[in-house]
Amino acid sequence: MNGRSLNILGLVLVSVTGLAFMLLTPQLAELDTVLDLTVYMIMAVLALSLALIWGFGGILCFGQSAFFGLGAYTYAIAMFNIGESTLPFLLAIILPAAFAALLGYFMFYGRISDVYLGVITLTVTLILFNSVNSTAGPEFHIGTARLGGFNGIPGIPPLNWPFNKTAAIDLEGMFYLATGSLLATYFGLRLLLASQFGRIIVGIRENERRAELLGYDPRAYKLATFTIGGALAGFAGCLFANWGNFVSPTIFGLAQSAQIIIWVIVGGRGTLIGPVIGCIGIQWLSAALGANQPSGGSDLWSKIFANAPLILGVILIAFVLLVPKGLVPTLGDIGLSLVRRRRAREQRGFEPQQAE
Amino acid sequence: MDLVALLAIQVLYAVASLALISVGLAIIFGMMRVINLAHGEFLMLGGYAAIVATSHGISIWVAMLVVAPIVVGLIGIIVERAIIRFLYGRMIDTMLATWGLSLFLVGLTTAIFGNTTVGISAPLGSIQIGAYRTSAYTLFVIAIAIAVLGAIFAVMRWTRLGLIARGTMQNADMAAALGVNPPRVYAVTFGVGAALSGLAGAVLAPVSGVFPTIGVAYVAKSFITVIGGGAAILSGTVSASALFGTINQIATFVTTPVFGEVALLAAAIVLIRLLPQGITGRFFRRGL
C-alpha cells in the first residue's frame, strides 16, 4: 500500500466515522452526554486552528486562546447590541482574523524569531486576560453589553438561522452545528494543505531561507496562515459562547492557552487528526479527573489527582521529554518500522541459505 | 510639587519592581538562552517560602532576603538537573517543558495551600510627602532593586565566578578545555536566576499577597521587559524597565491600571517593530 492510497483510506475512515458520530450520537446518548460532546467538538475546531499554524505553518503561537476569546466576546457583545445572529457570527470570525493579521504583521514583517513569537503571543493573551478581567464595573460597556470583568457575560442569546430571529438553535442543533463545523474544518484544511498555498507554507516551515531563494515571500505566507488560524479560532470562540451562553476572561487565560498547545503536542504536530484526538482525549481526561473531586477525600493525594493543571503539566513535560513528535506520528513511525521488519523477515525467509 | 515628588516615587517604584521581577529571567535567558515560562511560578514560590518561614517564627526580613532565595534557588537547580539539561539547544522544547512545569507548580501549590490569597503585612510604616502619604516599603523595594542590580554588576565584572560564567556562555567548549565544568556552570546559573526570582517574589509578597496563580500577573511584564531589553542582561533589564515602568505608571496615573498595562504592551510591540535588531539582536557578542 503506497502513501496515496493510505491517504485516501484515512479520508474515507474519517468521513465515515465523523458522519456516523454526528448522526447517531443524539439518537443514542443522553442529553447530558450530547452537551459534553458538543464542547469537545468545539474545542477540536480550536485545536485544528493551532494544528494549521503551528503544525504546518511552523508558527509558534502560544496565544491561540486570544483569538478564541476575542471570537467569543465579539459574538456576545454584538449579540446584545444587534439581537440577530447573522452579523455577530460574521464579526466573531472577522474581528479575530483582523487582530491576528495586525499582530502577525508586526511579528512577521518585524522578522521576529520563533522564540520571541511564542513569548509575544503569550503576552498578548495575558494582557487581554488582565484587561478584560478588570472591567467588572458598570462603566465598562460596549453599546448595551456590559463587559462584566471577572464575572463574565451570562445569558448570551443563541445563534439563529441567518436573518430569521425566531428560529434559534437548540441543544441538539448545537451538537449538529459543532460536529458539522469540525468535519467541515477538517476537510477544508485538508483541501487547503493539498493546494499550492498549503504546500508552500509547509515548504517555508521546512526551510524558510530556501523558500525565499526560490522567490516566495515567507512573511506574506505566514501572515496569511496566521490570519486563517485566527479566523478559525474566532469561529470556535463563537460556537463556545453559544454552547454555554456564557463567556468569562478565563477563556483568554494561561490555562486555556496551555491546553491548546498540549492538545497539539500530544496528538502530534504536522497532522490534523492528531490534535483532534489529543483535544478530545485530554478533555475527557480532565473531565474524568474533575468528576473525582467531590467523592475523593481531602488528603493531599486525592487533591493532587483531582487537580487538572498539575496533571496537564506532567503530561506536557513528559511528552516534550519522551514523545516529542506526539502520538499519531510516533505510532505511525512504530507501525512503519514493524511493516519494514516484517518485510525484511519475509525476504530473508525466501533465501535463507545466502546469509550463511 | 508634592504631587510631582509622589509621582516620581511611584514611577521609580514601577521601574524598580519591573527590574526586580525581570532580572532572574534575564539572567537565565541571556546566559543560557533558555526561556523559562515557569518564571512567574518561581516568583510565586518565593512568596510562599517567605510566608511559610514567617509563620514558623522567622523574622520577616530573614524570610524574604535569605530563606526565599535559597529555597527557590535550590528548586531551580533541581529543575535544571531534572528537565532543562536534556533540552539544551532546543529552545522551543525548553519553553514547552517549562510551561508544563508552570502548570505543575500552580497545581501543586493549589493542592497544598488552597486557592486563596495569603497576605503578609508590609513591614515599615508610611512616610509623609507634603500632603500625601506613601508606604515606606515602596522605598525599600526601590533600594532592594538597586542593590540586586549592583550586586549582579559587581559579580559579573570583578569576580572569577562572573568571568567563568561569561566565558562558558560565550564558548562552552573552550571553557571546558580550560578546566571549567559547563554543566555545573549552567546549573548554578539557573539556580542563581531562580534565587533572584524567589527574592523578588518574596519582596513583592507584602504588596500583592500570594496565591497559586499570581505568576500570571508577573510573567507577561517580565517577558516584555526581557524582550525589550534585548541581549545585554544588565543594561537591557535596566533600560527596558525604565522605559516600560515609566510608560506603565504614567498611563496608570492618567487613566486606570488596566490601561497602564495595555500601554505597556503597545509600547513593547512598537519597540519590537522599530528595533527588531536591537531585540532579537546578536546574542553572541554582548557586554554585561
Place this chain on the structure above:
Amino acid sequence: MAAALLDTRDLSMHFGGVKAVRNVNFTLAEGELRCLIGPNGAGKSTFFKMLTGQLEPTRGQVLFRGQDISRAHAHQIARLGIGIKTQVPSVFDGLSVRDNIWLAASRLNSKERARRLVDEMLERIGLVDAAERLVGQLAHGQRQWVELGLVLSTDPELILLDEPAAGMTHEEVLKTAALVREINRSKALIVVEHDMQFIRMIAKQVTVFNQGSVLVEDTVDNIMRNPQVRDIYLGKQAAA
C-alpha cells in the same frame, strides 16, 4: 562590449571590525560563465549572499541589468531571476524529492505544466527512482542534485553555484561539468570552486578573490601560471 548582466560597484560587507568583502567591482556579461576562486575566508560566500539578498551590503551597489538590487529582499531578487545553489545543500528535508522540485516549478507555471516540468527535471538530475523519498534521507551527493534541480526549475537568468563539485567522485565531477556547460548555453553562471581541473573543464575567465578583494581577473591558463595566485594557495596549504 556586451551589456552587463551583473555589475557590482564598491561592494563591501563588514562584520563588526572584520571586512569580509571590500570594494569589489565585478562585471558579468549576458550569458557569461565565470569562475570564482580564492582561499577559504576570501569572501566568496559573503559575496554570493549579497548578490542574493541574504545579506545587506555595508556599502556599495549590486546592479542586475541596470537595476539596483542591493537593498532588495531575497525573494524579490529570486523573482528577478537570480538563483543560487549554496555550499551546504539548502533543501526541504522533510519533503519528497518530487515535492521539492514541484515547489520550485510551481511558482511560475500552471499545475499541469509544473507537473510535467517536475518529471523532466527528475530525469535530468537522475533522481527518478528516488522521487518519492524524503530529501533528508538522501546521501549528500543526491541532495546536491536536488538543490540544483530546485534552482534550475525556477528558470533563473543568472545561476550562482557555490562549490558544486565538492565531495563528488570523479565521474560525478565530469557529469557536473557537462551539466554546467549545458546550462551555460542559455544562462549566465558564476561558479565558486577550488578544483582547478573542474574549472578548466568549464571556464574561460576566472576571478581570484583574496582577503575580501579581487586579486586578479584573467583566463584560466594565465591564472594557473600566475605566481601570485600560486602563492596564496600554497600559503594556505603551508598554513594548514
